[in-house]
Amino acid sequence: MSVLALQLAGPLQAWGASARFARRTTENAPTKSGVIGLLAAAQGLERTADLTALTALRFGVRIDQPGTRIRDFQTAHHPDTGQAMPISDRYYLADAVFVAALEGTADLIAELDAALRCPHYLPFLGRRSCPPSRPLNLGVHSTGALEDVLAAEPWHAAEWHQRRHRQETTVALPVLTETRGGDTADSLTADTLRDQPLSFDPRHRRYALRTVQNRTVTVTNPHAQPATARRGVPPHDPTSLLEDV
Secondary structure, three states: EEEEEEEEEEEEEEOOOOOOOOEEEOOOOOOHHHHHHHHHHHHHOOOOOOOOOHHHEEEEEEEEEEEEEEEEEEEEHHHHHHHHEEEEEEEEEEEEEEEHHHHHHHHHHHHHHHHOOOOOOOOOOOOOOOOOOOOEEEEEEOOOOOHHHHHOOOOOOHHHHHOOOOOOEEEEEEEEOOOOOOOOHHOEEEEEEEEEEEOOOOOOOOEEEEEEEEEEEEEEEOOOOOOOOOOOOOOOOOOOOOOOO
């Protein structure tokens, strides 16, 4: 098995798992369906293509910089009739950075690595209006499991965000990983999310539930600074220069 690591950073990202109709929400971290869609687009697959091989990949994501949730209020008119379309609310994550990892067979991971280096369609972070601001591909790891890769990657948060935590030499980052078949989810902090893509066909998109574990990993802060010693109060006597009365 091999692991492909991705860096997901951009001014805006949107990862909806239950967004429908006029309210388009976003999760706090990239969804498996969103990242699988990105990889399928890089391979040049059509929306009606068979996703069996891609959905078999095991998925995990690390939140390096959570970003800020913002709301975009949109209005539109029908291009032919001129009638007003339903008002929609779209939610985004601003200034967020994530490290995603996918674990699968060596051959498939090598194909995806090559597709990301020369994508058929331009990649985007959840929505077409959200282009990445950094290179996506962090490389292929042929040794170690998905959890090992997410723990070993350096902290990819923006420099200003790392400096904001300069008092901390290490930081704890949340990690969401897909469970294996034999994991005892009851003994773990687990959750379920409907983002396992079965079909991207616009006529009948289908998603299944998958189980996600919540953990944390500790990484080094490259911009940590030792706490400066608190300066003592300088001696000061406002009456020292007065003559004796």
